[in-house]
Amino acid sequence: MSSPQNPNTISVKVIGQEGDSATVEVNIHQKLHHLLEVGLKALYNPPPSANEYELVFNGIALSDLEKTIEQAGIHNGNRVTIQPKDVSRG
Amino acid sequence: MDTALSIEILRRDWNKALEIAEPLGLMLSRDVDAPLVVYAEYVFPNADKYVAVFLCKDYDEQPPALDFANPDDLANRGRQWWPQMTSAPIAIENGIVLCIPGTLGYHTHSSHKAEVHKKEIWYLPRVLSIVGKFFRMVPYLGRGL
Numbered sequence: 001m002s003s004p005q006n007p008n009t010i011s012v013k014v015i016g017q018e019g020d021s022a023t024v025e026v027n028i029h030q031k032l033h034h035l036l037e038v039g040l041k042a043l044y045n046p047p048p049s050a051n052e053y054e055l056v057f058n059g060i061a062l063s064d065l066e067k068t069i070e071q072a073g074i075h076n077g078n079r080v081t082i083q084p085k086d087v088s089r090g
Numbered sequence: 091m092d093t094a095l096s097i098e099i100l101r102r103d104w105n106k107a108l109e110i111a112e113p114l115g116l117m118l119s120r121d122v123d124a125p126l127v128v129y130a131e132y133v134f135p136n137a138d139k140y141v142a143v144f145l146c147k148d149y150d151e152q153p154p155a156l157d158f159a160n161p162d163d164l165a166n167r168g169r170q171w172w173p174q175m176t177s178a179p180i181a182i183e184n185g186i187v188l189c190i191p192g193t194l195g196y197h198t199h200s201s202h203k204a205e206v207h208k209k210e211i212w213y214l215p216r217v218l219s220i221v222g223k224f225f226r227m228v229p230y231l232g233r234g235l
Contacts, residue, residue, distance in 0.1 A: 015113060019106030019215025059115015059132065061226055081113040087223055089179045090189040090202050 010069070010076035014039035017083050028070035032062050035069055039082050056081045091148040097125050099150050103214045110215045114222030116142075121164075128154070129164065130218060132225050138233065140173055142221050144214070145194075153212035155194035156221070157186075174231035178224055186235060192220045 008027050012035065015021045022042035026035050036055050040047040055062040057080045062072055074080065104120075111118045111130065121127040128144040139161045144154035158171035169186050179189035187195035192212050196202055210216070 013109075015110045017110075017216055017219040018210065018213065019103070019110045021106075021109055056115075056222065056226075057113055059113075059222065059225065079109065079113045081110055081219070081222075083219055083223065087190050087220065090191065090196055090199070090205075 010074070010078075012039075012069075012074060013077075013079045014042060015079060015081040016043045017081070021079075026069055028074075029068050031065060032067050032069060032072055033065040035074070035080070036065060036082065039080070043082065052085055053082050054085050056083050091151050093126065096146060096149045100126065100128075100146055100214065103150075106215045107218055110218055114218060115225070116218060116222060118218075128214065129159070130221060131161070132221075134173075134225075134230055138173075138230075140171070140225075140233075143167060144217065146214070150209055150213060153192060153194045153197050153209075154214065154217055156188060156217075169235040171233065172235045173225070173233060174235060175224060175227040176229045176231060178227040180235065182235065188220070188224060190220050190223075192217045 008029060009025055010028055011023050011025055013021055013023050020043060024038045024042050026038065032055055036050050036053060040050055040053060057074060108118055116130040116132055119129045126146040128146060130142040131139065133139045141159045141161050141164060143157045143159045146154045157167045160166040160171055172186060181187040181189055185195060187199050189196060191207055
């Protein structure tokens with residue numbers, strides 16, 4: 001995956017819970033909340049509420065959405081999945 | 091259901107399954123000798139390793155059956171190889187049932203078999219999402235149920 005021209009801008013592949021994916025461009029100094037919102041917009045039309053979803057990266061839910069994308073260790077070309085916070089329980 | 095057709099349908103979903111597995115922290119593989127058996131390896135931060143096994147017989151007319159295997163002997167499966175996840179909804183009745191729609195144990199359980207779901211709910215990428223969630227239902231207490 002090629003890096004955009006601004007060195008602070010990276011491409012991240014966001015993947016929904018059904019495996020559908022989209023690539024978004026974000027600035028590494030933006031907060032994770034921004035990545036979650038643009039990811040939901042890229043995956044779903046209309047996008048659901050970000051409050052009901054979480055970012056999962058390397059098997060860990062990124063719970064502090066005030067962290068920047070850089071602080072979360074997300075780099076150009078990485079894959080992040082967007083998962084519902086709650087699952088239906090029987 | 092014809093086995094060759096199930097293999098073909100699993101192949102349809104395989105690339106999406108691989109894509110979602112990585113951010114979920116799962117490493118996917120298939121059994122060379124049994125192409126309807128899928129393994130998903132997960133390693134906790136303390137280095138405890140688990141292998142979820144999806145038996146995809148009659149996929150996608152039927153959901154994958156979920157079990158866990160000895161990481162060093164994948165033919166050795168059962169409750170002793172499941173992780174104890176404190177906040178996970180688990181029922182132990184004629185095997186172990188993860189009480190979340192998507193795996194065979196849930197959909198054949200007497201409490202749920204009357205429920206109607208679209209089969210998309212048990213497509214492999216989504217089932218991986220469920221298992222990824224299961225591993226995040228901490229605290230993790232150790233191996234064996």
